[in-house]
Structure formats: C-alpha cells, structure tokens
Amino acid sequence: MQRLLPANKLTSVRCGVARFKSTLTKDQREKLADGPDLADFIQDDPEIPEEPIKRNKIQRLRLPDWLKTGIPMGKNFHEVKSTLRDLNLHTVCEEAKCPNIGECWGGGEHGTATATIMVLGDTCTRGCRFCSVKTARKPPPPDPLEPINTAKAIASWKLDYIVITSVDRDDLPDGGSAHLAETIHEIKAHKPSILVECLTPDFHGDLKAVERVARAGLDVYAHNVETVAELQSQVRDPRANYKQSLSVLKHVKDCDPNLITKTSLMLGLGETDDQVHNVLKDLRFIGVDCLTFGQYMQPTRRHLKVKEYVTPDKFNYWKEIGDEMGFAYTASGPLVRSSYKAGEFYIKNLVHKKKVDALS
Numbered sequence: 001m002q003r004l005l006p007a008n009k010l011t012s013v014r015c016g017v018a019r020f021k022s023t024l025t026k027d028q029r030e031k032l033a034d035g036p037d038l039a040d041f042i043q044d045d046p047e048i049p050e051e052p053i054k055r056n057k058i059q060r061l062r063l064p065d066w067l068k069t070g071i072p073m074g075k076n077f078h079e080v081k082s083t084l085r086d087l088n089l090h091t092v093c094e095e096a097k098c099p100n101i102g103e104c105w106g107g108g109e110h111g112t113a114t115a116t117i118m119v120l121g122d123t124c125t126r127g128c129r130f131c132s133v134k135t136a137r138k139p140p141p142p143d144p145l146e147p148i149n150t151a152k153a154i155a156s157w158k159l160d161y162i163v164i165t166s167v168d169r170d171d172l173p174d175g176g177s178a179h180l181a182e183t184i185h186e187i188k189a190h191k192p193s194i195l196v197e198c199l200t201p202d203f204h205g206d207l208k209a210v211e212r213v214a215r216a217g218l219d220v221y222a223h224n225v226e227t228v229a230e231l232q233s234q235v236r237d238p239r240a241n242y243k244q245s246l247s248v249l250k251h252v253k254d255c256d257p258n259l260i261t262k263t264s265l266m267l268g269l270g271e272t273d274d275q276v277h278n279v280l281k282d283l284r285f286i287g288v289d290c291l292t293f294g295q296y297m298q299p300t301r302r303h304l305k306v307k308e309y310v311t312p313d314k315f316n317y318w319k320e321i322g323d324e325m326g327f328a329y330t331a332s333g334p335l336v337r338s339s340y341k342a343g344e345f346y347i348k349n350l351v352h353k354k355k356v357d358a359l360s
Contacts, residue, residue, distance in 0.1 A: 116163040116164075116165055117150050117153070117154070117163070117164050117165070118165050118166060118167065119142075119146055119147070119150060119164060119165075119166045119176075119179060119180065119183050120142050120146075120167050120176045121139050121140060121142060121143070121167060121169075122134060123135065123136045123139035123140070124136075124139070124167035124169075125137065125139065125167070125169055125170040125171050126170065126236075126237035126239060126240065128235065128237045128240070129234070129236075129303055129304045130226070130235055130236075130266065130269075130296060130299075130303060131303075132299035132300060132303065133167060137171070138171050139167070139169070142169075142172075142176065146179070146183065147179065147182045147183040147185075147186040148186050150164070150183050150186065150187065151183070151187045151190040154187055154191070154194065155190045160194055160195060160348070161194070161195045161197070161347075161348050162187065162194060162195070162196055162197070163197045163198075163199060163222075164183055164184065164187070164197070164218075165198070165199035165200070165222075166179075166180055166199075166200065167201070168201040168202075168239075169201075170204055170239065174203075174206070174209050175201065177200075177203055177209035177210070177212045177213050178212060180198060180200065180212075180216070181212050181213050181215075181216035184196055184198060184213070184216040184217055184218050185216060185217060188217045195219045195220070195348055195351055196217070196218045196219055197218065197219065197220035197221075197347070198213060198216075198218045198220070198221060198222065199223065199224070200213055200221070200222070200223050200248070201223075202223065202244050202248050203248070204239060204244075205244045205247060207248075207251045210251050210252060210255075211251065211255050214251075214252045214255045214256060215255060215256070218259075219259075219260065219351045220259075220260045220261075220262055220347060220351065221252045221259055221260070221261050221262070222261070222263065222290075223245060223249055223252075223261075223262075223263060224245070224263050224264040224265075225242060225245045225246070225249075225263050225264075225265065225279065225283075226240075226245075226265065226266060227265065227266055227269055228271045228272075228275035228276060228278070228279050229278065229279065230271070230275055231269055231270065231271060231275075234269075234304070235266075235269060235304065245263075246282060246283075246286060249261050249263060249286055249288055250286040253286065253287045258354050258358045260290060260350060260354060261287065261288045261289050261290070262289065262290035262291070262292070262347075263288055263291060263292075264291070264292045264293075264294065265279065265291070265293050265294075266294060266295070267293055267294070267295060267296065267310045267314075267315075267318075268295050268296040268306050268307055268308050268309060268310050269296050269306075269307055270307040277321070280321065280327075283327075284325050288327070289327065289328045289329065289350070290327065290328060290329040290330075290331075290350075291322050291327045291330050291331075292330075292332070292336050293315060293318045293319070293322075293330075293331070293332035293333070293336060294332075294333065294334070294336040295309065295310055295334040295335070310334065312333065312334060315333045315334060315336075316332065318330075318332045319332035329350060
C-alpha cells in the first residue's frame, strides 16, 4: 500500500493514538477493538467513472486514483541519479516532474533503467504554460563537455535505446542544433549499435537547423505539437505554433523518408474530439509514424489548470483511432509521455524493419 504520510508525521499520529488509548477505560478499549479496522476503509479496485472528471471555473480537480504513482526508489533509480549528478547532466524526467520517473529510472518490470537526457542546460528561453522547466531570456552558455559526458553516461548504463531532448535556446544563432548533432555523433561513436531518439525544439522554424539534427545519425526524430491547433496560443509560448511544428516534422521526412518521426499530444486542456481528429489527419498527411497521447498534469499552481482528467477508456479509444488511421505506433494512456519507456521496444523493432527495407 502506498504511504500517504511522511515518516515523521506518521510517527506523530501513532503516538497520538497511543496517548488517546491510554485515557480509555477497559470497557471502552474492548468496544474500540471490536470496531472497524483500516481495511474496511480501503478499496482494492477504485471504480473508474465512464465520463471524464471536469472542473468548473472555480473548482480545482482532485487527482483520480488511476493517476497516482508510487514514490521513486530502488537500486537502479539511485544509480541513474548518481551518474547524472557526477557528470553534471540534466534530464527532462526531473525538470518536467514526469510521473513515470520511478518506473523508468528504476527499471520497471524488465529491470532496464532509462532516462531522457536533456542537453543545452536546464534553462529554457521560452515560457510555455504547461511546462515546469526553468526559463530565462539568456541562459548560461552550453557546456562544451556535455556531448562527451552524455555519451559516457549512456555507455555506462549499457542501454540499447536512448532519448535525447533539449530546452529551447532561441538565444543561440542555430538554436543549439549543432550541439544536439554533436551529442548524437558522440553517442554513436561510443556505441554504434545504440538507437537514438532525439526530441527537438522547433528551432524557431529554421529548417536548416532541423536538417542538421536529422542528418546527424539518429534513428527517431521527435517533435511535439503538444495540443490541438485551437489551443496553441493558450498552452505554448508565443514563439511556438502549430504550423511551425508541422513544418519541422514534414521537413524531417523531406530530408530522409526512412527516418521515423514521432509527436505527442496532451489531453485534458479543454480540447474537443473533432479538434483532436483534425490534428491526427494533419499528422498522417505529412507522414508522421509514431504518436503518443498523455494526460496533462499541472506541475505548479502557476501553470495552466487541468480542465478534465480523461478516463483510461477514452485513452484506449484514441489508441484505436490512431491505429485505424495508419500510425505505425500509437501509445495512449493517462501516464504516457512522449518518451515513455513502454514504447521503446516496439519503436526499436520498427527502426530495424525500416533499415532492412531500405537495404532491400
């Protein structure tokens, strides 16, 4: 059972209960012993409503049971965290407060730890209203040792699939694309067999920067449209927009038709089904291969409020729609994120199949 109180508060509660019992008579203690215990107040399988949980203008939604996760712990989790700190590396797992950090760093059921490395520092030049990454107009300059340190960390974990992402760096002439490309080169040099997915910013629409990364030797090019077209201005920084994101994903296919492209949508921001369908049509039209759906989670009180908690059944519906529309891979669930490790096995096989088809 998941612990609900910190250890110090739990101890305090237990001491208070003991003091209360010491004041009771023998008859009162016997009556108390015959009463209900903790198990009578616990449901093993919480009932999931058919309709999404929505809020009115004032109400702040409570987190539903299907979105509650355990406390991160375990040997793999601490080893990954230690390696990252030793090499001064950042992860989107920590900066974006990802709910899956315990599963991904801890290894999950297969015991394979993975992390999404975030290069170009931990401070973004943009201020999207859904994201908890730090922002500044002029962040510190990129660490020139970051590409090699990233490659060293990945080699020490002995992984066969890794995700690299970055903050937006509008302060740099190339948006940081050369730094990203160098990181990919270093990873491939240390371990040529590793598959690299790169989740990139939009580089302010600079298609030369997109091409620089696309031709760096990676296997999966990911860029997130984040939300439906109608909500872009409410959710993302003004320098980002729907058409610009589509142009990034389209240009990747123009550069290399065999390079797998991937994008992600957050649900629960107030989008309609018709709006989501329109996004899927646009993505298929430009040849996007892989798609993920996840629940938007408000990281702090300063960020956008959750409009609704979408039920698991509705996420299953969107997976079926994605599969029917021809996406090679659709991951859809409340805790799914754009670099969720549950999809890596399938995408890995998809990459290998693409390479075999290209050679035949």
